[in-house]
Amino acid sequence: RKEVEQDPGPFNVPEGATVAFNCTYSNSASQSFFWYRQDCRKEPKLLMSVYSSGNEDGRFTAQLNRASQYISLLIRDSKLSDSATYLCVVNKERGSTLGRLYFGRGTQLTVWP
Amino acid sequence: DAGVIQSPRHEVTEMGQEVTLRCKPISGHDYLFWYRQTMMRGLELLIYFNNNVPIDDSGMPEDRFSAKMPNASFSTLKIQPSEPRDSAVYFCASSHGGLSDTQYFGPGTRLTVL
Numbered sequence: 267r268k269e270v271e272q273d274p275g276p277f278n279v280p281e282g283a284t285v286a287f288n289c290t291y292s293n294s295a296s297q298s299f300f301w302y303r304q305d306c307r308k309e310p311k312l313l314m315s316v317y318s319s320g321n322e323d324g325r326f327t328a329q330l331n332r333a334s335q336y337i338s339l340l341i342r343d344s345k346l347s348d349s350a351t352y353l354c355v356v357n358k359e360r361g362s363t364l365g366r367l368y369f370g371r372g373t374q375l376t377v378w379p
Numbered sequence: 380d381a382g383v384i385q386s387p388r389h390e391v392t393e394m395g396q397e398v399t400l401r402c403k404p405i406s407g408h409d410y411l412f413w414y415r416q417t418m419m420r421g422l423e424l425l426i427y428f429n430n431n432v433p434i435d436d437s438g439m440p441e442d443r444f445s446a447k448m449p450n451a452s453f454s455t456l457k458i459q460p461s462e463p464r465d466s467a468v469y470f471c472a473s474s475h476g477g478l479s480d481t482q483y484f485g486p487g488t489r490l491t492v493l
Contacts, residue, residue, distance in 0.1 A: 297479070298479045308486070309470055309484035309485060309486055309487055310422065310470075310484050311484065312481045312482065315481075353422065357479060366424065366435060366437075366438075367412075367424050367482075368424075369421055369422040369423075369424075370421070371421040372421065372422075
């Protein structure tokens with residue numbers, strides 16, 4: 267089983283739509299969770315960290331469900347500029363090391379006018 | 380402020396040749412990461428350093444790959460000899476607070492091995 271799994275999509279939605287992505291992780295001891303955004307042929311950039319209580323940043327809401335080991339990202343009022351690949355990232359703690367980051371394969375989103 | 384700098388941006392080489400990728404992290408960041416991204420495998424962490432010391436190299440695919448960080452402002456990833464299956468985009472990233480902190484990625488080096 268992969269450490270982090272995402273639905274690759276693609277998700278094609280009209281402007282203004284609400285879209286949600288889910289991500290599951292395999293290690294219950296994972297401690298840190300993130301969503302990164304990657305535009306075509308560009309480098310990944312942090313979109314937001316994911317906290318246990320859930321967090322919101324403008325149109326973006328991230329939630330963590332430790333019991334079910336999944337993370338979600340909700341985008342409201344989609345903009346054309348939201349078109350990108352969204353990467354789910356999990357820090358797997360391991361013994362006394364600093365852990366290890368695992369990236370999901372990404373979910374591709376296209377917002378059309 | 381300058382972000383993470385990588386060179387070259389593109390590299391085309393023939394199988395068997397040595398390839399050296401370079402990275403300059405953001406000043407003040409004490410963690411440096413090397414990643415590889417392919418369509419088949421996505422983004423994979425190869426190795427990371429803390430204060431110039433390699434912490435976890437378990438992602439390095441095989442002995443043909445080696446990475447060094449001689450000082451806080453420079454790191455290299457070397458492939459010798461290169462093979463066509465090494466073709467990928469290689470990213471370098473740096474952070475201030477390790478794995479729990481934001482990682483800032485460089486623009487990547489697109490490597491093609493013929």
